[in-house]
Amino acid sequence: MCYSKSTMCFLEKKHAHLKSLLHKAKPVHLDHTSRILILSDLHMGNGGRLDEFRQNAELLKTILGNYYLKEKYSLVLNGDIEELFKFPLKSIASKWGDFYDLFLKFKQNGFFWKTYGNHDAALLDEKEYRLRSSLVESITFHYGNETLLIFHGHQASVLLWETYSMLSRAVILFLRYIAKPIGIRNFSVAYNSRRRFAIEKSIYEFSNQSKIVSIIGHTHRPLFESLSKVDYLNYRIEDLCRIYSSTAAEKRPEIGNKIMALKNELDACYKKGKIIGLRSGLYNNLPIPSVFNSGCTIGKRAITALEIEGSTIRLVCWFNGKQRPAFIDDRDQQPMELGSTGFSRIVLNEDSLDYVFTRLHLLT
Numbered sequence: 001m002c003y004s005k006s007t008m009c010f011l012e013k014k015h016a017h018l019k020s021l022l023h024k025a026k027p028v029h030l031d032h033t034s035r036i037l038i039l040s041d042l043h044m045g046n047g048g049r050l051d052e053f054r055q056n057a058e059l060l061k062t063i064l065g066n067y068y069l070k071e072k073y074s075l076v077l078n079g080d081i082e083e084l085f086k087f088p089l090k091s092i093a094s095k096w097g098d099f100y101d102l103f104l105k106f107k108q109n110g111f112f113w114k115t116y117g118n119h120d121a122a123l124l125d126e127k128e129y130r131l132r133s134s135l136v137e138s139i140t141f142h143y144g145n146e147t148l149l150i151f152h153g154h155q156a157s158v159l160l161w162e163t164y165s166m167l168s169r170a171v172i173l174f175l176r177y178i179a180k181p182i183g184i185r186n187f188s189v190a191y192n193s194r195r196r197f198a199i200e201k202s203i204y205e206f207s208n209q210s211k212i213v214s215i216i217g218h219t220h221r222p223l224f225e226s227l228s229k230v231d232y233l234n235y236r237i238e239d240l241c242r243i244y245s246s247t248a249a250e251k252r253p254e255i256g257n258k259i260m261a262l263k264n265e266l267d268a269c270y271k272k273g274k275i276i277g278l279r280s281g282l283y284n285n286l287p288i289p290s291v292f293n294s295g296c297t298i299g300k301r302a303i304t305a306l307e308i309e310g311s312t313i314r315l316v317c318w319f320n321g322k323q324r325p326a327f328i329d330d331r332d333q334q335p336m337e338l339g340s341t342g343f344s345r346i347v348l349n350e351d352s353l354d355y356v357f358t359r360l361h362l363l364t
């Protein structure tokens with residue numbers, strides 16, 4: 001694992017940092033009435049051309065105001081909410097101030113917490129920041145005797161410039177004033193699949209060792225029970241092939257069609273290659289469901305999010321229009337339209353937390 005003395009030292013430090021997130025976390029106790037929405041990576045800007053949040057702002061405002069607030073959800077924003085690498089906080093707050101009001105309303109439903117990521121860690125220096133009292137580095141959800149740790153995820157990066165403690169004011173100013181004008185865009189998704197994989201793997205190992213579930217953002221790649229979309233499709237296809245062979249002849253065509261549809265979806269993932277990240281298999285053999293990732297809020301016409309409702313955890317996708325989202329599902333999940341807003345929600349995956357923790361304890 002360790003290539004040199006200095007690397008080893010850094011890996012040890014990184015592991016210690018992840019452990020410290022567990023100890024200094026803001027504790028929240030879950031019960032059967034809990035409803036929590038977890039979103040990450042909004043990357044809010046100034047509303048201009050380089051603002052990646054702009055395209056889904058209306059979608060987010062609608063689902064927060066017309067759905068989650070009314071349905072009594074509490075809210076966690078899990079890092080990289082403001083894009084401070086590109087924009088000064090003042091310009092973000094003046095453009096998107098209404099969202100700050102909306103976020104704060106979630107306190108009525110229980111709580112509103114906001115962790116910081118690498119792109120908004122500089123908020124710690126902002127005395128006048130309106131959401132300051134909600135800002136923490138990590139949160140723990142206590143589910144019976146079990147623990148879920150919520151943090152942005154950049155803390156697991158092996159690259160120094162990605163970890164907040166190393167980001168000097170000078171680097172931020174470089175990114176904002178030099179890199180932006182020369183056209184470096186999309187910092188927010190500047191991850192190749194190798195780096196993403198390294199971050200996920202390190203959080204996976206830490207979670208398994210600590211026997212906890214981690215909920216992260218940062219890489220913009222949704223994970224459910226440690227599985228990426230490619231992993232999930234592979235497993236579902238294997239499952240269905242098994243079911244096919246033990247199914248009565250007249251029901252086989254239906255399963256055959258599902259297998260074909262999933263296979264086409266998998267082929268499409270491979271064609272997109274690097275964008276999705278082909279590296280899969282965080283585990284050696286049996287996947288341990290210890291890492292979840294909410295994905296991001298600035299996807300193309302779509303927002304992915306995690307919901308916890310009582311003992312259920314879900315990965316959902318909200319999208320604009322009647323078209324199916326990129327993520328297909330073969331278990332007959334139907335999109336639900338939110339009133340006549342034109343926005344719909346589909347459940348991409350869901351499971352019980354009891355199952356998740358049972359599997360975690362049996363397999364680690």
Ligand SMILES: [Mn+2]
Nearest residue numbers: 080117118218
């Ligand atoms: Mn990040």
